[in-house]
Amino acid sequence: MWTYVGRRLLLAIPTLLGASIIVFAMVHLAPGDPIAAVMPAESSQAEIEATKRAYGFDKPLPVQYLVWLGRVAHGDLGRSIATRRPVILDVRDAFTNSLVLALSSSLVAFVGGVGLGLIAAFRQGRLLDKVASLVAIIGVSVPYYWAGIILIIIFSVQLNWLPAMGAADGGGPIEYLRHMVLPTVALSLIPLGVITRVVRSAALDILNQEFVLALRAKGLVGGRVFTHVVKNAAPQIFTVLGLQFGFALGGSVLVESVFSWPGTGYLLNLAIFQRDLPVLQGVILVLATFFVLLNLVVDLVQTLVDPRIARH
C-alpha cells in the first residue's frame, strides 16, 4: 500500500507542472498584447518597451515560464496590472470567500444527496424513489445561475426575506449567514443531483449482491442491512463528494456573478474584462493547485478506507 501512496504522490508532480504550463500557455496564447491593453494610449514605444522589460515580457517564452514558475514557487504571483497590488493578496481573500461558499453548498449537497440517494435505493420503484429521482434529474439539468436568479426573484424581490447581493462585511454572523443562503442553495443544485444519482446506483448495486441476500436470509433486519450497504458504498460516495466539492469551487464563478459574492469567480470576471493577465493566471493556478491536492487527498483517504484500490 505504501508503494501505491508513494506512486500517487509522485504522480501529482507532473500533473501540477502540466497544469502550470497550461495556465502559462493560456495567457500567452491569448490574442492581443497584454501590455498594450493597459498602457495609456499616448505612451511612446520606449515606454511600452520599458514596461515589457519590467514584466519580463521581452524574453523567450520558455525562459519566461521558468522565471514565472520560480517566482510562483516562492509564493509570488506577480502584481495586478490594473491595481498594482500583489496578486497573492487579492487571490487569498477571494479564495477564502469561495471556499466558504463551496464548503457550505457541498455540505448541503452531501447531506441531501446521500439522504435522497439511500431513500431512493431502499424504496426502489416506489413513490419516494420517483420523487428523489425527479429531484436528482432536476438538480443535474438546471442552469444553476438561472436558479440563482429565480431564488432572488422569489426570496428577495417578491418576499423580501433574504438579501440578494454581496457578502455582508461587518454585519455580524447572522447577517453573514443570511447572505450565504441563496448562493449556497443555487450552487448546491448540480452536486445534489449528481450525488443523489451516484449514491442511489451504488446502493442498488450492493443491494442486488448475493451477500445482502445472505444477510437477510440470516435474519438481519432493515437497520443492520442498511449499515452494510452504506459501508460498502462509502468509497464511491467519497469519490463523488470530492469531485463535487471541486465542482462547487470551480462552478462558483457563475453563482458569484449572480450574487456579487466577492470570491475567485468575481475576481476572475474582473481580471478577464480588464485583461489583467497576472490576476487571471494567479486565480486559475491557485484553484488548479488546490484541485490537484484535493484529488490527491481523496485518493489517499480512499486507499486507507478501501485497501483493495491500492492493488489495482
Added chain:
Amino acid sequence: MAIGAVGGVGPEEATGRLAHAGDSRPPGPEIVPMSYWRTVRWRLARDRTTLLAAGVLVLIVLSAVLAPWLAPYDPTAGSIRLRLAPVGAPGHVLGTDEQGRDMLSRLLWGGRMTLVAGLTPVVVALVVGAALGVLAGYVGGLTGTLVMRTMDIFYAFPAVLLAIAISGALGPGLPNTLISLSIVFIPRVVRVAESATVQVKGLEYIAAARASGSGVGPIVRHHLLANVLGPILVFASTQVSLSMILAAGLSFLGLGVTPPAAEWGLMLNTLRQSIYVNAIVPALPGLAIFVTSMAFNLLSDGLRDAMEIRA
C-alpha cells in the same frame, strides 16, 4: 427508462423472449432470440418518459431550425416604447425584453445558438476523444501513457473553471466558446474510451481474432469499435446537458455569443437587471435552457438503460 426505474421490467421478463450477447440463459427451442439492437428498440418503444423527452427535443430542434419562418418579428429589432412588455401583451405573446425586442422571436432564434454551442463541443469531443482513447487503450505502452497523462493534466481544472479560463484568455465569441468547451469535454471522453477499450481488448474473442491472423486495423474496425462505441456514445450523451449549461453560462458571463445576437444565456444576462420591473420575462430564457437540458438528460438516461450500459 422512466425516472428512477433502473432495473425495471425488461423484455425478457415481460415476454419470456430473449436475448442478446451476454445473456447466460440458453435459449429454449421455441424462443426466438432478439438481436441486441432490436432489444434496445423494443425497450425504448415502451419507455414513455424517454419517448416524451425525445418528442420535446424534436419540437425544440424544429423550432430552432424553423426560427426564420416561425418568428413573428426580427429578433434584433426593438422599440424603445415597448420595453419589458408582460407575457400576453398584444402582438407579443411572450412579452418583450429590455430593449423592446419580441421575446418569442428571440427565444426561437436563441435556441439555434444555444443548441449549436452546446452540441458541437460534445460532437467534437466524441470524435477526437474516441480516437485518442481507443488509440491509448489499444496500443497502450508509451503512447497510451503519454495520451492519458496529458489528459490527466486537464483534469487538474474543474470543468467550469477551465471553460471560463480558456474563453477568458481567447476572448468572447462563438468560435472561442466551441474551442474552450471542446477542450473541457475531450479528456472526459478519452478516459471513458480508453477504459472501455482496455476492457474489450482483454476479452477472448479479440485474442481469437488475432490468433487467426487479423491485423490491427480489421480488429479495431470489426471487433473493437462495435463494442466500445456504445458506452462512449452513451457517455457523450450524458455530457450534452452540461455542455449546454456551460455554453449558455459563458454567454451569461459575456464570454460567449456577442450582442445583439439572440442566445439564451446572453438573454438571461441582459434581462437580469429587469427582475425588479418584470419577474416573468427575465425567467423565460433560463426556463428554455432548463427544459432542453432536462430533455437531453432524460433521453440519455433512457438510452443508457435500454442499451444496458453501466454509468
